[in-house]
Amino acid sequence: MIKEWATVISWQSGMAKVSCDVKASCSSCASRAGCGSRILNKLGPQTQHTIVVPSEQPLVAGQKVELGIAEGSLLSSALLVYMSPLVGLFVVGGLFQVLFGGDLAALCGALLGGVGGFLLARGLSPMLAARAEWQPVILSVGLPPDMLRVDASPSETGQ
Incomplete structure (x- = not known):
């Protein structure tokens, strides 16, 4: 089970709307200057994901x-999202190569297969x-x- 803490935004009729913070993977890494993930994290403006869970x-x-989850x-x-376009790319590209015998046909087949796998x-x-x-569960x-209340005032007995 993969676990993550979230903050409740609202709760109505047995459904909770929660917000999960996106954690940058490079906050404590020693090679922050040359890390590609750090640059990609800066590009994306979204820092929170909102989902509804029962x-x-x-x-x-x-x-x-x-x-x-x-x-x-x-x-x-992840397998569905990443592998179906890749399999479509290779299978349809190879099929077009065999049927039409040209590199341009293989390229067109690969593009069609990749887009088809994505779709x-x-x-x-x-x-x-x-x-x-x-579905995620609580x-x-x-x-x-x-x-929970924390009293930060000085103690009366000690001073």
Whole structure:
């Protein structure tokens, strides 16, 4: 199970809207200056993802929850997204090479196969995303923000 903490934005009728912060992978790395991930993280303006998850327990805004998603579903979705265009690229490119016997035909076939694989992944992903095992679940719930109070005033007995 892959776990991540999120902050509750709202809760209505058993559905919680939560916000997950995107963590940069290069905040503590020693080679930050030459890292490609750091540059890519700077390009993307989105630093939060908002999702809706079912929750039987009433939640309040600002409350922290731990979300989890099965590793198998995450790996399956990554396999679908990355491998279907790649397989389409090689299979259709090879097929066009055999049928038409030219490099230009193989290039056109590879482009068609890659785009076709992308469209296949795009068409299958909504159906697969509707499956219950592909949905994130709330694993644990933190205290509401108004339940915990820290008193930072100096102690009366010691001073």
